Amino acid sequence: MVGKTNSTSTSHKNVYSLASGSDVSKAVLDLVDAAQNLQKNPANIAIVNNLIDKLKDLLLLERQTYALMRQNSGSRKKIESMFNLIQFLESQVRRLENAVQRQGLSYYLASISSKIRGNEVGRIGRSMETELQSWLDQECVREVADIAIKGSDEEEAVRIITSFEKIVQKGYNPLIQDTILSVGLVEKIVGLLVPGAAPWKVTEAAALALSALLDFNKNIFVSLVLMAKMVENVLQLMDLESDDHVLTLISVMKNMLLVGETIVADEIYAKDGIPKIVELLDHDVQDLQLEAVECIFMLVYYGRVEVVNELFQLDVIKKLALLQQKNAEKRHLPASVMCEMTPAAGASYHLVLTKLQEDIDGTGLHPFADAVSKFILHLSVGTGLRRREKRALKQEFLRQIREVLEDDTEVADITAEVLWAP
Numbered sequence: 439m440v441g442k443t444n445s446t447s448t449s450h451k452n453v454y455s456l457a458s459g460s461d462v463s464k465a466v467l468d469l470v471d472a473a474q475n476l477q478k479n480p481a482n483i484a485i486v487n488n489l490i491d492k493l494k495d496l497l498l499l500e501r502q503t504y505a506l507m508r509q510n511s512g513s514r515k516k517i518e519s520m521f522n523l524i525q526f527l528e529s530q531v532r533r534l535e536n537a538v539q540r541q542g543l544s545y546y547l548a549s550i551s552s553k554i555r556g557n558e559v560g561r562i563g564r565s566m567e568t569e570l571q572s573w574l575d576q577e578c579v580r581e582v583a584d585i586a587i588k589g590s591d592e593e594e595a596v597r598i599i600t601s602f603e604k605i606v607q608k609g610y611n612p613l614i615q616d617t618i619l620s621v622g623l624v625e626k627i628v629g630l631l632v633p634g635a636a637p638w639k640v641t642e643a644a645a646l647a648l649s650a651l652l653d654f655n656k657n658i659f660v661s662l663v664l665m666a667k668m669v670e671n672v673l674q675l676m677d678l679e680s681d682d683h684v685l686t687l688i689s690v691m692k693n694m695l696l697v698g699e700t701i702v703a704d705e706i707y708a709k710d711g712i713p714k715i716v717e718l719l720d721h722d723v724q725d726l727q728l729e730a731v732e733c734i735f736m737l738v739y740y741g742r743v744e745v746v747n748e749l750f751q752l753d754v755i756k757k758l759a760l761l762q763q764k765n766a767e768k769r770h771l772p773a774s775v776m777c778e779m780t781p782a783a784g785a786s787y788h789l790v791l792t793k794l795q796e797d798i799d800g801t802g803l804h805p806f807a808d809a810v811s812k813f814i815l816h817l818s819v820g821t822g823l824r825r826r827e828k829r830a831l832k833q834e835f836l837r838q839i840r841e842v843l844e845d846d847t848e849v850a851d852i853t854a855e856v857l858w859a860p
Contacts, residue, residue: 462500462520463577465493469527470570476534477563483534486566490527497521515620516580523573527566534562572613575605579617582647586626592637599627599643606647606654615655624651624659631671633678641675642683645690652697660698668694669705676714681723688718688729695736700822703741712737712748719757727761728805734758738813739820743827746817750831755838758809810839814856832856 469489475482497520582602585595605614618624630636630644648668651659669691676687694702706712715737718730734754737745814835817828836853843849 462493462496463574465489465496466523466570466574466577469493470567470574473563473567473570476566477560480534480559483531486527486531490524490531493520493524493527497524516577519573519576523569526569530562530566534559575611575614576617578602578605579614579623580621583621583623583626586623586630589636592640595636595640596643599640599647603643603647603650606650610655615658618651619658624648624664625667627651628664628667628671631668631675633671633674638679638683642686645672645687649690649693652694656697660701665694665698665701666705666708669702669711670709673706673709673711673714681721681726684718685723685725685729688715688726688733691715692729692733692736695733695740699740700742703737703745703822706737707741707745707748712745713752716749716752716754716757719754719761731758731761731806731809735812735816738816739822741820741822743823743831746823746831750834750838755810755813755835756842758806758813759839759842761806762809764806810843811852811855814852818856 469486472482472486472489476486497517500517500520578598578601581598584590585598589595590598627644627648630641631648635641636644672687672691672694676684679687691702691706695706706715715730715733718726719734721727721730734749737749741749814832817823817831817835820828823831836856839849839852843852
């Protein structure tokens with residue numbers, strides 16, 4: 439996501455060097471380099487002109503191929519985008535040539551550091567570079583769409599999809615968004631998450647790219663239909679993949695919850711995903727347990743009453759208590775401290791998470807320490823429940839902790855905490 443299409447003079451090769459297999463992309467990359475050099479020396483305008491001529495030849499080949507093969511609308515749009523890019527570049531070259539003719543090339547060459555030369559040539563070179571980089575970003579979107587439809591070499595597919603992920607991570611850009619929507623990219627990438635649709639590395643790259651895309655513009659890309667399909671595919675993959683892969687998938691699920699909030703919590707519940715997440719608490723890999731605990735806290739924070747009730751029915755309080763007890767260095771936070779660290783009701787999940795992490799870091803507690811207390815904290819300040827639902831669920835929580843916790847002092851502290859919580 440390229441916030442207003444910022445110039446990326448130092449990073450474009452890192453992003454595209456492995457993903458620019460086509461002659462067109464290579465020609466545009468060469469033009470990016472030429473535009474950068476043009477800002478240093480206007481005499482390089484001849485190189486720019488030669489590269490534009492090369493791009494014109496490639497455009498002619500694209501048109502001939504399209505005329506013969508009658509390819510899809512994506513090919514036509516690519517041709518249109520190339521034509522528009524060439525027109526823009528030629529207009530910028532004419533501007534520079536006119537400036538050179540007015541002042542004389544020798545004047546420009548003799549005054550490399552002059553304000554006039556720096557402003558005029560630099561502005562033209564930067565505008566060309568920015569437009570070229572924008573075209574490359576949009577072309578990457580189109581390449582990902584082609585991969586999802588036609589398939590590709592595994593390594594190439596991973597590289598191109600990863601390049602797309604880096605683009606959307608830059609920030610919102612309306613041109614990138616329009617290109618994503620015009621090629622129907624979201625649905626196509628979601629299709630790569632279907633078990634068996636692609637090798638794991640491609641599936642993983644697609645999942646991470648989708649996760650980044652949700653952050654790109656959640657108002658557009660977080661929808662009930664999209665979330666339902668993503669949740670379904672991720673949950674199915676969790677049944678089939680190895681522990682390392684499940685770790686990636688649960689991380690993607692957490693980001694989906696963070697962005698999609700109650701919509702995603704509802705879908706996890708509807709697709710019978712809550713038992714799969716709770717089962718990870720019994721796993722012998724601590725990283726998976728930690729990811730599951732965090733995911734459960736998010737479900738409590740964003741989930742409706744049905745979600746929290748199912749967590750209670752699956753003995754999640756007992757499982758969290760066991761994780762606490764296995765922590766040999768566990769030191770329970772007194773209720774007074776927990777009340778001080780409790781954010782106001784309705785606080786953003788980022789605030790809750792940040793505050794909890796600060797207190798954990800400050801006290802040197804094990805990551806599973808006070809897992810039960812944190813559960814009720816997320817319930818108390820969460821956004822998915824009505825006030826009366828929270829009151830009823832707190833009573834059920836208190837009933838369960840009296841059954842599962844052996845330490846009367848800890849029970850008393852947590853009870854006081856629940857009573858004082860918002």
